[in-house]
Amino acid sequence: MPTPERRDLRIGIDVGGTNTDAVVLDGRNQVLAWTKQPTSADVTSGMRSALSHVLQQVGEDATRVGRVMLGTTHATNAILERRNLGHVAVIRLGAPATTAVPPLEAWPEDLREAVAVGAVIVGGGHFVDGYAISPLDRDAVRRFLGSVAGRADAVAVTGVFSPAFTDQELEVAELVRAELGHEHPVSMSHEIGSLGLLERENATVLNAALYGVARDVTHALDEVLRDRNLDAAPFFAQNDGTLMALEYAARYPVLTIGSGPANSIRGAAFLSGVEDAIVADVGGTSTDLGVLVRGFPRESAAAVDIGGVRTNFRMPDILSLAIGGGTILSGSATDPQVGPESLGYRIGQGGLVFGGSVPTLTDAAVLAGRGRVGHVEPASAPVELQELLAAALQAADVRVVEAVDQVALGKADRPLVAVGGGAFVIPDDVPGATEVLRPDHGDVANAVGAAIALVSGRWDAIAPAGEGRRKAIDQACEMAVRRAVQAGAEPDRVEIVELTEVPLSYLPEPAIRVHVKAAGPLGWL
Amino acid sequence: MTMLDLDREATAVTHIGEEDLPALARGCAVLGTGGGGSVDTGLLLAGRAVRECGEVPLVQLADLEDDAVVVPLSGIGAPTVSHEMVASSDDVLRLRDEVERVMDRPVAAVMSSEIGGSNGVAPVAWAARLGVPLVDADGMGRAFPEVQMVSMYVAGLPVNAVVLSDVVGNVSTLRPIDGLWSERLARALCVASGAHALMADYILLASEARGAVIEGSVSRALGIGRCTVGATDPLASLIAELGARNLISGKIVDIDRRTGGGFVRGSVVLEGVGDDRGRLLRLEIQNENLLALEDGKVLASVPDLITVVDTQTGGAISTESLRYGQRVTVLAWPCDPLWRTPRGLDVAGPKAFGYDIDYVPVEEISGAHA
Numbered sequence: 001m002p003t004p005e006r007r008d009l010r011i012g013i014d015v016g017g018t019n020t021d022a023v024v025l026d027g028r029n030q031v032l033a034w035t036k037q038p039t040s041a042d043v044t045s046g047m048r049s050a051l052s053h054v055l056q057q058v059g060e061d062a063t064r065v066g067r068v069m070l071g072t073t074h075a076t077n078a079i080l081e082r083r084n085l086g087h088v089a090v091i092r093l094g095a096p097a098t099t100a101v102p103p104l105e106a107w108p109e110d111l112r113e114a115v116a117v118g119a120v121i122v123g124g125g126h127f128v129d130g131y132a133i134s135p136l137d138r139d140a141v142r143r144f145l146g147s148v149a150g151r152a153d154a155v156a157v158t159g160v161f162s163p164a165f166t167d168q169e170l171e172v173a174e175l176v177r178a179e180l181g182h183e184h185p186v187s188m189s190h191e192i193g194s195l196g197l198l199e200r201e202n203a204t205v206l207n208a209a210l211y212g213v214a215r216d217v218t219h220a221l222d223e224v225l226r227d228r229n230l231d232a233a234p235f236f237a238q239n240d241g242t243l244m245a246l247e248y249a250a251r252y253p254v255l256t257i258g259s260g261p262a263n264s265i266r267g268a269a270f271l272s273g274v275e276d277a278i279v280a281d282v283g284g285t286s287t288d289l290g291v292l293v294r295g296f297p298r299e300s301a302a303a304v305d306i307g308g309v310r311t312n313f314r315m316p317d318i319l320s321l322a323i324g325g326g327t328i329l330s331g332s333a334t335d336p337q338v339g340p341e342s343l344g345y346r347i348g349q350g351g352l353v354f355g356g357s358v359p360t361l362t363d364a365a366v367l368a369g370r371g372r373v374g375h376v377e378p379a380s381a382p383v384e385l386q387e388l389l390a391a392a393l394q395a396a397d398v399r400v401v402e403a404v405d406q407v408a409l410g411k412a413d414r415p416l417v418a419v420g421g422g423a424f425v426i427p428d429d430v431p432g433a434t435e436v437l438r439p440d441h442g443d444v445a446n447a448v449g450a451a452i453a454l455v456s457g458r459w460d461a462i463a464p465a466g467e468g469r470r471k472a473i474d475q476a477c478e479m480a481v482r483r484a485v486q487a488g489a490e491p492d493r494v495e496i497v498e499l500t501e502v503p504l505s506y507l508p509e510p511a512i513r514v515h516v517k518a519a520g521p522l523g524w525l
Numbered sequence: 526m527t528m529l530d531l532d533r534e535a536t537a538v539t540h541i542g543e544e545d546l547p548a549l550a551r552g553c554a555v556l557g558t559g560g561g562g563s564v565d566t567g568l569l570l571a572g573r574a575v576r577e578c579g580e581v582p583l584v585q586l587a588d589l590e591d592d593a594v595v596v597p598l599s600g601i602g603a604p605t606v607s608h609e610m611v612a613s614s615d616d617v618l619r620l621r622d623e624v625e626r627v628m629d630r631p632v633a634a635v636m637s638s639e640i641g642g643s644n645g646v647a648p649v650a651w652a653a654r655l656g657v658p659l660v661d662a663d664g665m666g667r668a669f670p671e672v673q674m675v676s677m678y679v680a681g682l683p684v685n686a687v688v689l690s691d692v693v694g695n696v697s698t699l700r701p702i703d704g705l706w707s708e709r710l711a712r713a714l715c716v717a718s719g720a721h722a723l724m725a726d727y728i729l730l731a732s733e734a735r736g737a738v739i740e741g742s743v744s745r746a747l748g749i750g751r752c753t754v755g756a757t758d759p760l761a762s763l764i765a766e767l768g769a770r771n772l773i774s775g776k777i778v779d780i781d782r783r784t785g786g787g788f789v790r791g792s793v794v795l796e797g798v799g800d801d802r803g804r805l806l807r808l809e810i811q812n813e814n815l816l817a818l819e820d821g822k823v824l825a826s827v828p829d830l831i832t833v834v835d836t837q838t839g840g841a842i843s844t845e846s847l848r849y850g851q852r853v854t855v856l857a858w859p860c861d862p863l864w865r866t867p868r869g870l871d872v873a874g875p876k877a878f879g880y881d882i883d884y885v886p887v888e889e890i891s892g893a894h895a
Contacts, residue, residue, distance in 0.1 A: 097692035098611040100650065102568045127719035128606050133693060160610050197609045198569070302846075406850030410778060513605065 007066035012451025015072040022050035033057035069450040071237035071259040079307035086153035088208040093124030093159035108308040127158030145179040154208035158189035158201040194460040199312035207254035214253035242456035245488035267449025268417040271439035283420035284326040285342035325422030327361040333387035364393035371424030404432040419445035456519035457483025465510035469488040482519040490523035529868040531585040542580035552644030552746030554841040560644015560813035562669030574650035582658035590808035593633035602721035636660040640861035641668025666739040673704035677727035680737035759839035769858035825857035828864035829887040857883035
């Protein structure tokens with residue numbers, strides 16, 4: 001058994017739409033090895049191959065690997081393809097309120113059929129001030145559980161105002177264990193999402209449907225580690241750019257959705273050494289622009305659709321442009337067209353610099369001297385074509401500059417960090433940014449982001465605005481910290497990284513909605 | 526009857542089914558002038574009710590008997606709460622029973638109190654659940670923040686009874702002395718019911734409603750929602766449909782927005798692009814968009830309608846969704862003539878919102894291109 005001092009290496013893996021990237025970082029966060037492998041249809045074999053490549057590169061030092069951080073699209077793919085989803089029994093606590101919109105309303109028909117084995121609205125739930133809408137109807141819950149016994153892989157329970165008043169959901173979880181067995185999985189909405197009943201309920205049901213997927217991916221990861229004789233602790237990246245421990249990911253698999261953009265923003269920041277920046281992740285077909293605020297991705301206020309289902313997850317605020325290294329250029333020098341079609345991963349054969357015949361943004365950037373890629377000089381192309389490349393690059397630059405201004409909210413006091421395989425197409429002079437940084441290993445910024453991520457916990461609550469406000473906020477902070485520690489953070493180093501208060505109207509006493517996020521580095525094993 | 530009227534007659538909507546709801550929601554969002562609450566929840570309520578209970582007949586006031594009871598309905602309360610404590614499907618049934626007891630005759634039809642925003646879409650759900658028609662009219666022709674800012678109050682109708690129905694089944698009947706008391710009492714009851722209730726006020730006979738409500742609102746919302754579908758230039762189609770002025774096409778360069786006491790207040794600054802390059806326009810907001818100013822000069826003001834739309838799609842953008850850098854166009858068009866009467870302006874003119882300016886109809890103001 002190696003000593004802890006010797007187990008100072010970390011592996012970050014990021015499964016993206018096109019590539020699965022992996023890196024190995026040492027204790028001082030230096031990149032020791034990295035790879036880019038194609039993402040496989042089953043996701044798992046691509047992950048295995050990326051992991052094998054980096055382990056190969058570090059050779060004997062592989063025994064020093066103490067942790068593996070995985071950002072993966074397993075859950076997203078399962079939902080999009082309606083594959084490997086568990087059957088869920090859906091309980092809502094709120095009758096006689098909420099009956100105007102039953103559970104799973106507005107779900108795509110095929111997803112509902114793949115997931116739901118029954119849904120019920122029973123007496124229960126709370127008013128905004130904690131007063132009971134009706135007492136919890138235990139008999140109705142038991143009857144419903146009896147009707148789905150043997151057919152439901154998991155139960156999802158959502159109570160009105162449960163993020164503020166958790167007792168009824170906890171009691172239903174007890175009833176599920178009593179009726180369906182001690183090990184029967186239950187997703188409780190107050191652990192999954194924030195206020196907004198239907199969106200939180202949707203996320204809770206999706207979470208319950210993903211337990212099997214979570215089991216498969218943790219198995220696969222375990223297997224790879226065992227094959228290599230590695231005694232490393234696995235962690236999962238989640239949608240806010242932080243990590244959760246394996247046991248936690250097994251309970252909240254839905255939180256792994258959307259980790260990719262968060263990872264690349266955090267990774268870009270880390271590699272360039274800045275805490276506040278605009279990040280452009282340039283791939284083959286698109287560029288994702290995000291904003292790093294005090295070390296974390298700025299979050300979007302808009303609702304997020306996953307596989308056609310509306311949820312209220314907080315996701316990184318990303319502006320996507322259909323501009324990437326493989327973007328096809330057409331038209332003429334006086335009226336150049338930039339995309340939206342792209343050669344994508346086929347650029348290695350089709351692009352001019354690779355001896356192909358399709359003019360792309362990569363060719364234009366090489367001609368302009370922004371990078372050296374391929375083996376054919378675009379300067380040898382006909383003059384007319386060169387003029388098109390130059391004009392199209394200018395048009396692409398205009399769109400990038402506009403997009404940077406849009407995500408920067410008009411503040412031009414931060415650097416722009418360009419990462420991803422196509423980062424060199426980004427011009428050096430972007431008016432919305434103080435400078436353009438191109439860090440080493442920017443190609444695999446997302447995997448680096450997974451490897452260096454902090455662990456976090458969140459809490460949402462309704463608190464009185466006057467007397468008692470301070471105490472309620474302190475309690476919310478305590479809950480957020482406790483969750484971060486549960487997720488694997490070192491207790492002494494957890495900090496509150498975000499605290500927002502929103503005033504509520506139409507209440508007997510003035511009240512606020514408090515949202516707290518705590519985060520800290522991983523504790524030692 | 527002119528050719529135009531004939532044309533309208535031929536294409537008049539007589540029923541609202543599930544497939545009409547997205548267009549209705551888009552139109553209600555445009556008429557919401559930035560406020561009125563998100564149409565998304567209303568859309569879910571209406572979709573569910575229409576699937577369960579069937580499509581809803583849309584009737585004109587003229588089609589109703591003089592003594593037919595028309596119930597103006599609206600959901601009141603805090604948007605954050607109705608987003609969490611979703612409505613009951615039965616609240617409207619209990620409300621109907623109480624209205625029938627008070628009026629001593631059956632409810633003939635439902636009407637939207639406020640066509641702009643969420644309360645323009647949800648009445649389809651209420652009409653479907655009651656199995657009665659929806660009247661092609663409303664009490665505002667747009668969205669306003671307070672209960673007394675309705676055409677029935679401007680027309681001087683007595684409040685008679687206000688009926689509230691909450692999520693657990695409580696039904697309350699109020700007999701306020703005027704519209705202002707109606708707002709004050711209804712708000713107190715709403716708070717006791719968890720900050721969310723269904724309300725009927727200014728319960729009308731069809732004969733009273735004529736001239737005291739804004740007719741054609743539902744058809745108008747549907748027309749607005751449909752005009753951009755498949756259009757090569759959605760913005761141009763929308764401008765033509767509304768008879769609106771394009772005050773500016775530009776990008777948002779500054780947003781100052783504060784929330785408190787149930788209101789979103791603030792201002793938004795737009796910088797012109799394209800033909801409008803070099804111009805700056807400021808919008809003043811209190812839940813809804815109330816004033817549009819350029820170089821200190823008013824280009825449009827409440828009660829005329831001012832809506833911010835996406836320049837590409839023509840879709841309305843609510844006050845809460847405005848973001849720095851968005852490419853938007855500000856449209857303004859005339860309100861219903863009722864709001865331009867002296868009493869209408871007292872209730873909902875610029876001064877009613879604390880702006881010390883005289884109202885000038887938007888079409889009489891020069892400076893913006895038509």
